[in-house]
Amino acid sequence: MISAATLIVAAVVLGAGTFAFRFAGPVLRARVELSPRVEKLMAVAAVTLLAALVATAALLDGHEFVGFARPAGVAVGGLLAWRKAPFVVVVLAAAATAAILRLLGVP
Amino acid sequence: MRSIWRTLDRGLARDIALVCLADAVVGVSFGAITVSSGLPLWLPMLLSLVVFAGAAQFMFVGLVASGGNPIAAVVAGLLVNARHLPFGFAVGDVLGDRWARRIVGSHLMIDETVAFALAQRDAERRRAAYWACGVGLFVCWNVGVVLGAFGGTVVADTDAFGLDAAFPAVLLALVLPSLRDQATRRAALAGVVIALATAPFLPAGVPVLLALAGVLVSFVGKQAEPAEKAKEAAS
Numbered sequence: 547m548i549s550a551a552t553l554i555v556a557a558v559v560l561g562a563g564t565f566a567f568r569f570a571g572p573v574l575r576a577r578v579e580l581s582p583r584v585e586k587l588m589a590v591a592a593v594t595l596l597a598a599l600v601a602t603a604a605l606l607d608g609h610e611f612v613g614f615a616r617p618a619g620v621a622v623g624g625l626l627a628w629r630k631a632p633f634v635v636v637v638l639a640a641a642a643t644a645a646i647l648r649l650l651g652v653p
Numbered sequence: 654m655r656s657i658w659r660t661l662d663r664g665l666a667r668d669i670a671l672v673c674l675a676d677a678v679v680g681v682s683f684g685a686i687t688v689s690s691g692l693p694l695w696l697p698m699l700l701s702l703v704v705f706a707g708a709a710q711f712m713f714v715g716l717v718a719s720g721g722n723p724i725a726a727v728v729a730g731l732l733v734n735a736r737h738l739p740f741g742f743a744v745g746d747v748l749g750d751r752w753a754r755r756i757v758g759s760h761l762m763i764d765e766t767v768a769f770a771l772a773q774r775d776a777e778r779r780r781a782a783y784w785a786c787g788v789g790l791f792v793c794w795n796v797g798v799v800l801g802a803f804g805g806t807v808v809a810d811t812d813a814f815g816l817d818a819a820f821p822a823v824l825l826a827l828v829l830p831s832l833r834d835q836a837t838r839r840a841a842l843a844g845v846v847i848a849l850a851t852a853p854f855l856p857a858g859v860p861v862l863l864a865l866a867g868v869l870v871s872f873v874g875k876q877a878e879p880a881e882k883a884k885e886a887a888s
Binding site: 548550552554555556557558559560561562564568569570572575576587589590591592593595596598599600601602603604605606608610612615617618619620624627628633634636637638639640641642643644646648 | 667668671672675692693696699700702703704705706709713717723724726727730731734735736737738739740741742744745746748750755756758759760762764767768771812813815816817818819820821822824825826827828829831832836837840841842843844845848849852853854857860861862864865867868871
């Protein structure tokens, strides 16, 4: 078993490293004047990251296909969001679809 | 801070509250899973306070609990969290100029806060959404983790409630309006293809970072258009 001291150091190092990633952007961008073009590019980059997160989180569990229930839920949520359904409906429908499919035995 | 609550309309507050609630349930499961896998009671709470990033915390605990090297667990968690660097460039302006706010605001930066901020049209609402979501999630996540750590395996399997589908749906709903812009849509689509194509082979976190190359695709496409038009005009 790993010692408590090792676990504390590991958790704090992970926290510090994560904070460094989070803090670098706000600090660096305050130092330079950004053109609207670069601002737009960074917003596009953030949306691209989020879209990739959605895709990988919806379809994969680690390196493998997660099964049909989760992507089906996300797809139902996405369809409702596209049809301008309220956010609450989108989220609850996504969860309910996946939950019901699993109840029915869909992986 | 008071102006944030004034800017926050009821609809946005309700949406954020829903995400906070779902996050708290996942927090309960994180606390319960960590402790039931034989790790100390304080570990999930410490991680949630200092790391505050669900995916990296689950990754860290999973590796450590299965006897993995703690250094490897830290590196894996850092890879998963590296996306916060580009996030910070995109939403850094909502944190303001004061150092205290910049430090606290940076720590509250996670997928949901970034997505909620990006989905708002004006600067005032962006700031309100970011802070309300960040503070709300930090409180709910940590309370959930404490409850789970002490409460045992009550909600160990959040998949049964479909929460694993709810979180991608949250981000998707918030990102959709941005995809109406053609250049953004092209970049996002290319990014998704890159991430999905590389995910089976690469460690978690890396495929999402590689998706950033999708931004170049939209950029190149945009540059090519005027060039082609110039060519057409010349011929």
